[in-house]
Amino acid sequence: MTYIVTENCVACKYTDCVEVCPVDCFYEGENFLVIHPDECIDCGVCEPECPADAIRPDTEPDMEKWVEFNRKYSEIWPVIITKKDPLPDADERDGEPGKMEKYFSEAPGEGG
Secondary structure, three states: OOEEEOHHHOOOOOOHHHHHOOOOOEEEEOOOEEEOOOOOOOOOOOHHHOOOOOEEEOOOOOOHHHHHHHHHHHOOOOEOOOOOOOOOOHHHHOOOOOHHHHHOOOOEOOOO
């Protein structure tokens, strides 16, 4: 099992989760975070820290696409270990449907 980041992180990018991760397996895109599924130790401490409820275990139904999505971007984006401010419209975007199509950017974040 592993934990992965799902669509609700898009355009929010709360980073509360990165500070509690004991193995630093979060990676930062311009407007999204991902977890490297091979680095995650399945401890689960990040899941309750996410205000957007965007972190889920891969054992939930239909998570295979998210595991591969997280793997793909964790291999090209920089690692993030320090909490940062969420994106400016995070509260308004939290829970909005269709965020991948509307807002997702493949651009890397700054990391750090």
